[in-house]
Amino acid sequence: MTADYGMGYDTYGHTPLDKAFGQGDVYGVAYDAARAARPLVRIAIIGAGGVAQSKYFPAVARLRMIWEPVEIVAFAEPREEHGRKVQAIYGGKWYRDYQDMLAEEAFQAVIVLSPDNLHAEHVRAALDAGRHVLVEKPITRSMPDAQQICQMADDKHLCLMSVANKRLSPPYRRLKRFIESGPLHNPALYSAKFNLGYDYVDLFESGTIHLFDLTRYLMGDVRSVYASGVNRYGRNTRHYPVDSAALTLEFVSGAVGSITTSSTALSLKPWERVEVYGDHAWAAVEDQLELILYDGEAAATQSWRPAVPNTLLFDEEFGGYMWLIENFVQSIRGAEQPVVTGWDGYRALEILRATQMSLHQHQSVTLPLTPDSAEAEAQEWLRSSGWNG
Numbered sequence: 067m068t069a070d071y072g073m074g075y076d077t078y079g080h081t082p083l084d085k086a087f088g089q090g091d092v093y094g095v096a097y098d099a100a101r102a103a104r105p106l107v108r109i110a111i112i113g114a115g116g117v118a119q120s121k122y123f124p125a126v127a128r129l130r131m132i133w134e135p136v137e138i139v140a141f142a143e144p145r146e147e148h149g150r151k152v153q154a155i156y157g158g159k160w161y162r163d164y165q166d167m168l169a170e171e172a173f174q175a176v177i178v179l180s181p182d183n184l185h186a187e188h189v190r191a192a193l194d195a196g197r198h199v200l201v202e203k204p205i206t207r208s209m210p211d212a213q214q215i216c217q218m219a220d221d222k223h224l225c226l227m228s229v230a231n232k233r234l235s236p237p238y239r240r241l242k243r244f245i246e247s248g249p250l251h252n253p254a255l256y257s258a259k260f261n262l263g264y265d266y267v268d269l270f271e272s273g274t275i276h277l278f279d280l281t282r283y284l285m286g287d288v289r290s291v292y293a294s295g296v297n298r299y300g301r302n303t304r305h306y307p308v309d310s311a312a313l314t315l316e317f318v319s320g321a322v323g324s325i326t327t328s329s330t331a332l333s334l335k336p337w338e339r340v341e342v343y344g345d346h347a348w349a350a351v352e353d354q355l356e357l358i359l360y361d362g363e364a365a366a367t368q369s370w371r372p373a374v375p376n377t378l379l380f381d382e383e384f385g386g387y388m389w390l391i392e393n394f395v396q397s398i399r400g401a402e403q404p405v406v407t408g409w410d411g412y413r414a415l416e417i418l419r420a421t422q423m424s425l426h427q428h429q430s431v432t433l434p435l436t437p438d439s440a441e442a443e444a445q446e447w448l449r450s451s452g453w454n455g
């Protein structure tokens with residue numbers, strides 16, 4: 067007999083069983099009185115490009131399909147072809163200038179999906195206008211900026227969340243539960259492997275930062291980072307200083323771990339694997355899909371995979387986007403705590419900067435960092451290879 071570790075609620079991304087079988091509502095779209103009774107939250111989006119169109123607009127539409135009262139009333143996008151297309155498909159008022167949108171439209175919250183280097187400006191403007199904010203990763207391109215906007219949100223008593231959609235992806239939710247409630251309580255060892263798959267973005271800022279956040283979410287705060295790296299093929303079009311890196315981590319809990327990450331093996335999608343080792347038990351998540359639990363010698367190995375990956379499951383659902391947006395609007399309503407805060411985004415950026423400082427110094431770097439000096443050193447390391455910012 068295998069334990070279920072209190073996971074009765076957890077559907078691994080599928081329609082809840084009572085809806086699917088009890089009510090014959092396979093797609094989970096029948097009237098949901100409890101969800102429909104939640105107060106309406108009006109949101110706006112800044113930046114309607116790739117991730118907005120492929121993840122956020124569909125995720126909000128799917129949430130509405132299952133009766134979540136959330137509405138995108140407006141979006142700001144300077145590119146005409148995107149603005150016209152998104153408006154035609156999803157509605158909402160299209161603005162070329164985000165400042166006009168903030169001044170003219172009535173909404174409680176903003177999702178910032180603009181390029182990384184504009185996050186700080188857009189978050190500041192939204193907070194200044196009294197709006198709650200969910201901002202894509204990395205929270206900003208600099209630690210002092212990240213610190214400043216997090217403090218600003220706290221001072222204004224506004225909700226600031228940074229995007230960490232993996233936290234809400236079913237295999238990682240379940241892994242987190244194993245760590246919190248057993249059988250992986252107080253883990254000793256952690257290992258994460260990441261193949262970014264693209265060589266036209268920044269290795270740490272663009273992809274690996276997801277694993278920095280996930281690592282901290284699962285294992286707690288990082289005490290030190292030692293990183294070694296190589297620019298093996300020199301092919302990165304932005305002249306990032308390394309194309310592959312191996313990190314050794316010490317956690318505040320006393321546990322140890324490693325992260326390896328690379329952008330050299332081109333692929334149409336990033337690939338990853340996470341392993342957590344506890345006392346007489348360990349678990350692995352293969353490519354954010356299959357979770358395998360090796361629960362000691364006496365218990366059978368258990369594994370979970372979505373049963374119908376491409377029919378009933380939506381990427382925006384399994385990828386965590388829907389649940390992140392749901393958690394954001396529920397936090398605004400005061401009905402839930404944010405699963406990831408702006409300060410979590412700051413801490414993920416801090417691990418990233420510690421990694422870059424360690425690559426610069428060829429020695430271990432201890433956290434917490436001093437934002438200004440960490441930033442200056444990381445910039446020096448980045449510019450040393452001709453990186454174009």
Ligand SMILES: NC(=O)c1ccc[n+]([C@@H]2O[C@H](COP(=O)([O-])OP(=O)(O)OC[C@H]3O[C@@H](n4cnc5c(N)ncnc54)[C@H](O)[C@@H]3O)[C@@H](O)[C@H]2O)c1
Pocket residue numbers: 112113114115116117118142143144145148164179180181182184202203204229231272
């Ligand atoms: N969570 C994830 O896995 C994930 C995946 C992809 C991208 N991202 C992040 O999402 C953000 C957007 O990435 P993307 O791939 O969609 O990029 P993108 O370039 O396709 O989209 C960004 C959009 O912002 C618009 N924009 C530029 N300046 C603007 C302004 N002043 N006001 C409003 N809009 C403006 C651009 O015209 C563009 O359409 C980035 O921060 C990126 O790191 C996260």
